[in-house]
Amino acid sequence: MVKDYKHGGLKAADFESMIGVLKMNWVKAYLTQPNSIWFHIPKCIFQNVGGLEFLLRCDFEITKLPIKLSDFHKQILLYWKMMFTHNFTPHSSTLWNNRTILINRKTLFKQEWYDKNILYVKDLMDENGSLLQFNSFVEKFNLRCSYKEFNQISRAIPLPLKFMIKNVLTNPNVTVKLPDLKIGELKFGERKCNNKILGSVFKEKLFYDIKKPTKIKITDNQVTLTKTFCSYLKWPISPKVKEIQFKLINNIYPAAETLRKRFNFEVNPCVFCMTENETIEHLFFSCSVTMGFWKDVYRWLKIGINNSLFNKFQVIIYMDGLSKKVSKMVNIIFIMGKYHIHKNKWNNSKPNINCFKNEIKNYIASLKVLSEDNQSISELYETMSESLAP
Numbered sequence: 001m002v003k004d005y006k007h008g009g010l011k012a013a014d015f016e017s018m019i020g021v022l023k024m025n026w027v028k029a030y031l032t033q034p035n036s037i038w039f040h041i042p043k044c045i046f047q048n049v050g051g052l053e054f055l056l057r058c059d060f061e062i063t064k065l066p067i068k069l070s071d072f073h074k075q076i077l078l079y080w081k082m083m084f085t086h087n088f089t090p091h092s093s094t095l096w097n098n099r100t101i102l103i104n105r106k107t108l109f110k111q112e113w114y115d116k117n118i119l120y121v122k123d124l125m126d127e128n129g130s131l132l133q134f135n136s137f138v139e140k141f142n143l144r145c146s147y148k149e150f151n152q153i154s155r156a157i158p159l160p161l162k163f164m165i166k167n168v169l170t171n172p173n174v175t176v177k178l179p180d181l182k183i184g185e186l187k188f189g190e191r192k193c194n195n196k197i198l199g200s201v202f203k204e205k206l207f208y209d210i211k212k213p214t215k216i217k218i219t220d221n222q223v224t225l226t227k228t229f230c231s232y233l234k235w236p237i238s239p240k241v242k243e244i245q246f247k248l249i250n251n252i253y254p255a256a257e258t259l260r261k262r263f264n265f266e267v268n269p270c271v272f273c274m275t276e277n278e279t280i281e282h283l284f285f286s287c288s289v290t291m292g293f294w295k296d297v298y299r300w301l302k303i304g305i306n307n308s309l310f311n312k313f314q315v316i317i318y319m320d321g322l323s324k325k326v327s328k329m330v331n332i333i334f335i336m337g338k339y340h341i342h343k344n345k346w347n348n349s350k351p352n353i354n355c356f357k358n359e360i361k362n363y364i365a366s367l368k369v370l371s372e373d374n375q376s377i378s379e380l381y382e383t384m385s386e387s388l389a390p
């Protein structure tokens with residue numbers, strides 16, 4: 001449902017990604033004016049880990065942060081982690097808020113060290129990647145700290161991480177920096193990185209298959225597929241009618257056989273012919289009763305279609321390859337014809353060309369009313385009233 005039209009979805013709003021977008025807007029507002037009075041409290045809280053902006057650039061884990069957070073701030077960080085991809089580079093690993101460097105199961109942050117510009121694990125190392133001795137460390141940064149403190153922190157760095165950094169540091173061309181706050185290619189906070197973009201990032205994380213087309217195999221022709229999924233939604237037909245079309249192209253119309261297969265219902269044979277199994281395909285196309293109805297429609301629609309009669313795909317899914325002028329009209333008539341079949345199924349009656357012609361007549365009449373201030377409707381109205389015999 002959340003998928004885009006062209007992938008067979010309905011572009012439905014998703015609540016969770018909407019919340020995510022709202023939270024990210026909070027972060028944006030905070031980052032643009034951290035000194036605003038509105039952010040005084042979060043500012044004080046996040047100061048204990050180097051400020052929110054620094055924290056967002058670290059590979060942190062919410063439960064291991066050495067600060068107490070309200071649910072609101074936890075959610076902010078959670079949505080951030082969901083959206084932001086932290087690319088691991090050993091030499092740029094921060095010493096602070098790093099989920100792998102823990103003392104008493106909490107990540108570290110020391111303001112005095114941070115103020116002396118000690119940010120990375122590699123700041124504790126010499127140019128060959130070996131850990132500095134206590135004396136040279138204190139000297140290098142002109143920092144006051146106890147041996148015990150230094151020792152505790154250097155021991156908290158996991159060995160594998162030390163080795164990885166050492167290996168990288170042998171290459172003289174490495175640059176060490178904090179990651180940019182970027183979402184994909186866009187800078188977070190940039191105007192282009194708007195709610196729509198953020199929302200789609202969240203949807204992609206929440207629904208793994210959102211960019212994949214529906215599972216039902218309709219056709220390999222991408223153009224026809226897009227037309228099938230998108231065009232009818234824009235046409236001037238009522239939502240009830242569109243709903244039937246949506247169910248048909250997604251193979252979820254509740255024909256008897258569909259219900260039997262999915263829910264194991266006991267079902268009767270086709271309501272029209274009372275003999276065969278009522279599949280979607282049978283009900284809307286190959287049933288003798290339905291076929292008779294489509295033949296009548298075919299005779300009525302004198303528009304020079306090259307084949308002898310419509311085929312299954314053209315009727316149930318989409319009729320492609322027509323001239324632009326008639327394509328919309330013919331497909332609308334198919335969709336309304338299917339709606340007609342649907343109505344008769346549930347009323348226990350049979351599709352009837354004369355009733356259907358009346359429905360189309362009413363439809364054309366309403367198009368006429370609508371056509372006054374709409375160019376495309378007025379074109380459709382003209383084509384329909386010209387091409388359809390009474």
Ligand SMILES: [Zn+2]
Binds near residue numbers: 274276
């Ligand atoms: Zn039948």
